[in-house]
Amino acid sequence: MNEAVGIDCESLSVRHGAVWALRDVTLRIGSGVTAVLGPNGAGKSTLLRLLATQCAPSRGSFSVGGLDPRRQSDLNRLRLDMGFLPQRFECMEWSSALRNVEYSAWAHGVAVPDCNEAAYDALSMVGLSHVAGMQVRKLSGGMRQRLGLACAVAHRPHVLILDEPTVGIDPRQRMDIRRFLKDYAAQGDVIVVMSTHIVDEIQTLASDVLVLDRGSVAFRGSLERFRSFGGERDGLGSVWELAYATVLDRSEHAGAHGSSPVGSA
Numbered sequence: 625m626n627e628a629v630g631i632d633c634e635s636l637s638v639r640h641g642a643v644w645a646l647r648d649v650t651l652r653i654g655s656g657v658t659a660v661l662g663p664n665g666a667g668k669s670t671l672l673r674l675l676a677t678q679c680a681p682s683r684g685s686f687s688v689g690g691l692d693p694r695r696q697s698d699l700n701r702l703r704l705d706m707g708f709l710p711q712r713f714e715c716m717e718w719s720s721a722l723r724n725v726e727y728s729a730w731a732h733g734v735a736v737p738d739c740n741e742a743a744y745d746a747l748s749m750v751g752l753s754h755v756a757g758m759q760v761r762k763l764s765g766g767m768r769q770r771l772g773l774a775c776a777v778a779h780r781p782h783v784l785i786l787d788e789p790t791v792g793i794d795p796r797q798r799m800d801i802r803r804f805l806k807d808y809a810a811q812g813d814v815i816v817v818m819s820t821h822i823v824d825e826i827q828t829l830a831s832d833v834l835v836l837d838r839g840s841v842a843f844r845g846s847l848e849r850f851r852s853f854g855g856e857r858d859g860l861g862s863v864w865e866l867a868y869a870t871v872l873d874r875s876e877h878a879g880a881h882g883s884s885p886v887g888s889a
């Protein structure tokens with residue numbers, strides 16, 4: 625995969641009964657880290673699950689580097705080059721952390737003799753080498769989250785889809801994970817799409833920002849452009865939180881008046 629490669633979404637929509645969890649999302653996600661923000665229920669997890677090929681859209685389509693997941697051969701290739709950390713990470717509770725990561729590496733096409741080294745590398749990357757032999761059920765919540773990240777990256781995918789990867793993790797470990805993700809994305813031909821409610825963490829990590837609101841794109845643009853909505857600090861929130869609030873306010877206003885959302889692309 626090269627620099628020009630990205631994820632192209634065309635009118636992506638997901639409907640659950642009467643609820644449109646995602647509505648006509650058309651955008652391109654390039655290499656680097658794209659942070660996905662939005663209120664509870666905005667459609668972030670739905671979008672990430674779609675991109676991770678865990679579900680199909682009700683309408684619309686997307687492709688990754690020209691691979692169209694509607695074609696079985698493309699889907700197979702795509703899944704081997706993709707890592708996904710879902711919001712609720714499930715794994716083999718009675719097996720060791722190492723076994724779980726080895727399994728994930730193997731399931732993503734790593735040759736059997738290489739799985740052990742790949743798993744150790746991944747555990748080391750997320751700071752879990754010291755619990756490699758421990759049963760997963762004995763890990764703390766934050767350790768589990770990091771294990772999920774290790775499973776997602778063990779096969780060194782070019783596309784990494786992460787649903788709130790830093791939730792429940794203490795501040796120091798959060799910093800380590802941000803550093804890890806930044807380094808991972810800096811390989812140049814890697815696409816990282818991650819959702820977060822910790823708006824401030826995007827400044828150290830993201831190159832691009834996507835804000836969803838009620839299933840639609842409320843903002844899509846560079847980190848710098850997003851920041852320009854932040855104005856001056858008023859003591860209640862950081863410039864990033866203010867930018868987020870401004871974008872959502874404008875999105876609500878635009879929705880109420882039937883005009884285009886802020887900065888959508």
Ligand SMILES: Nc1ncnc2c1ncn2[C@@H]1O[C@H](COP(=O)(O)OP(=O)(O)OP(=O)(O)O)[C@@H](O)[C@H]1O
Pocket residue numbers: 640641643644645662663664665666667668669670671
């Ligand atoms: N399986 C489902 N059945 C019915 N409705 C669903 C289902 N999954 C999601 N939804 C609805 O779709 C909308 C988007 O949900 P989604 O989980 O994508 O939001 P989110 O932005 O990830 O929220 P959060 O920040 O709380 O994780 C919500 O209204 C949710 O209730």
